[in-house]
Amino acid sequence: MPLLTDISVKNNRLQSIPERLDVITHSRILDISNNPIKSLPGGQFTSLNSLLKLDISNISAIQDGGLAPDALTGLHSLVELRVENNQLNKVPSQALSAVKQTQILSLSHNKIETLDESDFVSVSNVSNLQLASNMLAKVSEKALRPFTNLTQLDLSGNPLVHIPDWSFGNSTTLSSLRLSNAKLSVIDPAAFHGLKGVHSIDVTNNNLTWLPGDLLKYDRAFPIYLYADQGNPWYCDCQMKPFSQAVNVPGQSVITNIHCSGPEKFKGRNLGDIPLANLTCDCEHQEAPSVDTSGSDNSTAVGQPAKLTCKVSGCPTAHVFWTTPRGFVISPHLTEYPGYDVQDDGTLVITATVAEDAGNYICMAANYLGKAEQSHKLKLDIIET
Template sequence: MFEDWRILILFCVATSLAGVRACPPECTCFQEVPSVQCNTPTLDHVPMGIPTNTTLLQIKGTELREIKKGDLTGLPLLKTLYLFDNKLQTIEVGAFDDIPAIQTIEMGSNQMSDLPPGLFRGCGELQSVVGDGNRITRIQVGVFNDLPNLQVVRLGNNRIETIEVGAFSNLSNSIVFSLENNHIREIRKGVFRAPQGATQIQLQNNNISVIEPGALSAFSKIYMLLLDNNALSTLTGALQGLDNAEIISIESNQIVALAENTFQGLHKLRRLDLSNNQIGAITGQVFANLSSLNFLDLHNNKLVRMDSPLPGGIGQVLLSSNMLSEVPPLSGALDTLDLSHNPLQSLVQGQFSHIPSITTLGLSGIKYFIEKGTIDAGVFAGLGRLGTLNLADNRLTRVPSEALGKINQLDTLNLSGNEITTLHPSDFVNQTTIMTLNLSGNNLTSVPENVLDKLSRIQEINLSGNPIVYVGPRAFRGEQLFMVHLDHTKLRIIDGTAFNESVEVKSLRLNNNYLQFLPGGIYEPLTFYGDLMELEDMTNNPWKCDCQMYEYAQYVRTPAASALTTLECAGPGNLTGQILRHVPLDALKCDCSHFSSPKIETEGSSPSVPIGHGAVLKCKVTACPEAAVIWTTPTGVSLTSDSQHPGLSVLSDGSLVVVSASSEDSGTYSCMAVNYLGKATATVNLRVTNEPQVTTDVATTSTGPTEGSTTRPTEGSTTGPTEGPTEESTTIPTEGRTTRLTEGRTTRPTEGGTTESDEESTTKTTTGIGTSPYDSQSTAPDTNTSDRAKVSMWATFPLMFTYAVMFFLM
């Protein structure tokens, strides 16, 4: 009896083991979750002998071209079949007959051009079909029919042009139809036959020009319909029956008009996007039925008129880039309104006061502002909750501080793309709550001290795309300032104390400027507590790796600077292309017989000129290494030889040419010269009159002496402090910051053999921070021949022209 039982047990075990096949050699089998992966690149067939208990089969990245009937025999438990990224062209009808438990079939990224009717017959448990990225051109009747458990159909990125009537029918549990990025031309009534359970239909990026009335009405449970980037010119009847839809997006089509019944029955619709169409006018009660509408996007149409009243509870309305000449009727509950880039003829005082709930307002590119060049003081009256204001592209010549003064909770201000030339201390006096300030793309030429003082909560400042040449001491302030954009400017000089009052800056963009050196301690305040810069970009600057970079080169070798990006030398020749951090310190030299901070002479300047005549203001600089020269006009415009400003030009010898003087050019001009040892300033007065031109010398002024002392040794000399000031000495200030001149610092030799003492003095202002110009000859002491020719030409042309006219009249 016992022997009989043992024989029976052995027979059952043997039978069971026989049913679980060994793993095919082309595959990898996993026992814990019965799955098989057959990803051999040369595989061109479905392997034989796959274990019968397999629930997941993956064939990926192979040469497999077809699946025949019988290839999947003996896999009654298979639930998931992955066939993506092969060269599959054909799947025979009946190939899936032997996998009745199948739930998911993914066959994306293959070469199939057709799905034959009956392909999924017998797959009563099928829930998901994914066929993205094939070459399918049509969907026939009989492919997706009578699949009661099907939830997802994804056939995006194919070449589908037509969908036959009845192609999708009796799919009561469907959730998503994803047919985007195809060539579908029309949706005919009956393509989707009831019952349809789908809540999302994705038909964007096709060529659909027609949706027959009622074609989508089978989707009684729909939540979202996407029809973006098609060719629809009308919506008549297209949205019938979508009573449960909450999101409809039909942007970038060719819709020209909206009928009053277009949105009939869409009582649950919350978001409607009709942007980038051709709608010219909206009148009547078009939106009357949309009681739940919260978001309406009509930007970039051709709207000249919009009289249709909006639902009372709507929160966001986007009407930018249209042709509206008047502000349309607006709901008093609006949260967001964008009217940017419309030819509005007028914006009166208190224009939006009946909408006190607005928190975001877009008024960029408004014709009324552009023509006035300013913004009336009362336009924003009553907007006590306004937090974001866009005023870009309005040709504003200064910050509209009076109008902004009516807003007391502003946190984001966009003034980009205007024509603001200078910033004044009073510009942001009442804007203590601003956190993001965008001034990019204006005509700002400098960032002076104290202008941004009142922005105590500022976190981000964008000054990119301005012709800024100079960033002054302590220009950036604010305990919360985190991000500064100073890229794509003409920046030549950035003061070493620029960030002393904004120690939390962790993102700084200085790329694509004209910087040649950085002060040694410029980043020290930003790493004082050991915090490293999270993002800084200093690429595409003409970095000159000479003595002016010596102190910064020392700094980047310290642990605090380890996270800073590498800085590549643009010169001099033997160091071009090298990384500053790797350049030996003794290679950072300047060809100076005696090192000195700048000294300025202004003799020979034009004190007065008649209107229409040219004037030359002199700024002869003596310095080694050479200094960059920055002129500032009476209107606050700062210029270097790299600047391109109408009617003004800085020559390579430092002179400023006023091409044709007008009365607005009268006033005091300031010349500043900067190298790493310090800076000097001098002023020149110009008077523009109607009287004959008089040539006399002009008196110049400069700031007072500075303090501080440190001795730099010369090559072959003994270093040590001097006894006192010498005739050729230069004073370097240390007030208010840690400078390069600290007691006990290791000094470095110069090349000329003379010893320079920093206990020297000058009658010009020096600060221990500066740069050499983009053109290495731009601050040469003597005017070169070409510059003299240009000066002579501009200065004498008006007089020569007058003589010529007089001769002709005689």
């Protein structure tokens, strides 16, 4: 079959790469995903220099040892690469250097915790980057900086609690941003600044109760579609007033549809149908939050529990979350980090500490009037046996 172009042997029980790949040099698509392939040494695909798409998702060899630095050697024409569901805890940047022309890159459904500024330097031509369902606690603007033509970015399904100002830098080519099914509770006013070409932003199925008024203030000829209604507990009080005022005006360029989950008198109503004067809070004096971490444990022994308190004042009630020395960002009821729990009063409880838990912890609280943070250092003692 010398002219065979589309080959799929996915969802089988292959334990090795099919032999004699040099007889299918005209292949354009090769899908070997979902196989218990035990070895994926370098040079396996060298003869496939016309291959446009390769899917090596859910491969035993990658799950056991990662993607070898020379595993993709010879794939000079590759346009789409899928390396999903392989237990990767970091971006395989060395292997990616062999496929510099790739335009679609999916590393979804892995366990990547951080993005380094050098991770994507060799694949700067990627236009569609899929990082869904990993363990990313924050967006690395430096890691995104190398991209010159990025139009689609999927970060859905990551434990993203907070999107700080300018998280995406000047990603002027980005048109579609997915942040759905994450754990978002706070998006800063300038979080999306720099995204001058964005057409759609998806924040459905998060923990958002309010949005900043300046979040989507752009002068543009085309509209932004903000997908936000589904799966967020929107609370239509004073915190949503600036946002409602910004988007519900004639000629605005933001298209969105938000229905209130509370208070009870507005439950189920469209935010845009509620008069601004009725969006109020039960605060005698509204103020930005303040944070106090006094009373926290200063030290504990490795293997023992630790409790860090975070007393928050301010009105309306602020969202509270902790950043740990390990880079975790944890809010109440977050389940992605077993052994770490932020209680409703803001207290961070660590069930059994490990050596990496030593260092500075930051408690942050935010409402629509501002943010406050305070750090606390935890020392760990190693008990000799």
